[in-house]
Amino acid sequence: MTIIELDSTRERSRARRLRAATNERHDRLDHSIMDASPFADRERYGRFVTVQYRFHREVDALYADPALEHLLPDLGGRRRLRLIEQDLSDLGIDVPAAQDPPAFVAGRKLDLPAALGWLYVAEGSNLGAAFLLKEAAKLGLSEGFGARHLAAAPEGRGLQWKTFTAALDAVPLADAEEDLAIAGANAAFARVQALIRDVLVA
Numbered sequence: 001m002t003i004i005e006l007d008s009t010r011e012r013s014r015a016r017r018l019r020a021a022t023n024e025r026h027d028r029l030d031h032s033i034m035d036a037s038p039f040a041d042r043e044r045y046g047r048f049v050t051v052q053y054r055f056h057r058e059v060d061a062l063y064a065d066p067a068l069e070h071l072l073p074d075l076g077g078r079r080r081l082r083l084i085e086q087d088l089s090d091l092g093i094d095v096p097a098a099q100d101p102p103a104f105v106a107g108r109k110l111d112l113p114a115a116l117g118w119l120y121v122a123e124g125s126n127l128g129a130a131f132l133l134k135e136a137a138k139l140g141l142s143e144g145f146g147a148r149h150l151a152a153a154p155e156g157r158g159l160q161w162k163t164f165t166a167a168l169d170a171v172p173l174a175d176a177e178e179d180l181a182i183a184g185a186n187a188a189f190a191r192v193q194a195l196i197r198d199v200l201v202a
Contacts, residue, residue: 062118
C-alpha cells in the first residue's frame with residue numbers, strides 16, 4: 001500500500017474505516033449465523049435471541065453513559081437489551097444468568113475508542129434486521145411479539161444509521177485511538193462469533 005493510499009484511508013469517515021477494517025469478520029459472522037439456521041423453528045430462533053441478549057448485555061452500559069450520550073445524541077433511545085428481554089419472555093425463555101462481567105460496566109472509566117468500536121457493531125446490526133424480521137414473521141413473530149428488538153426506528157433504519165455514523169465520525173480521536181476503535185469493533189465481532197458458536201451452533 002502506498003503512502004497516498006494510507007492518507008486516503010485516513011481521510012475517509014470513521015464509519016467507513018471501521019467497515020473496511022472489519023469487513024472480512026463481518027462477512028464470516030453473517031455466514032455463520034445463516035449456516036446455523038436461526039429461523040428453522042422457534043427453538044432455533046430462541047437461541048438466536050439468547051445470543052442477542054448476551055451481546056447486548058456486553059454494551060448495555062454504554063447506552064446510559066453520559067459522556068457518550070453527549071457525543072452520540074439519542075444513544076439511550078437506541079438501547080435494545082430490554083426489548084430482547086421481552087422477546088425472551090414472549091418465547092418462554094428465561095434471561096440467561098450472568099457468567100462474567102460485561103465488557104463495559106457502568107461507573108467504570110470509559111475506554112472511548114473501544115466503546116465506539118463496539119457501538120459501531122451493535123448499531124450496524126440494525127441495518128440487516130429488516131431481513132431478520134421478515135424471517136421471524138414466518139414463525140408467527142412480529143415487532144409486538146418475540147421480535148421486538150428487530151423493529152425499525154420510527155425514522156427508519158437508514159436515517160437512524162446515518163444519524164449515528166455522522167455523530168460517530170465527528171468524535172475527535174488521535175490516530176492511535178483510531179486503531180483502538182478498530183480493535184474494539186473487531187473484539188465485538190469476535191464476541192458475537194463466539195456466542196454463535198457456543199449458543200446457536202451447539
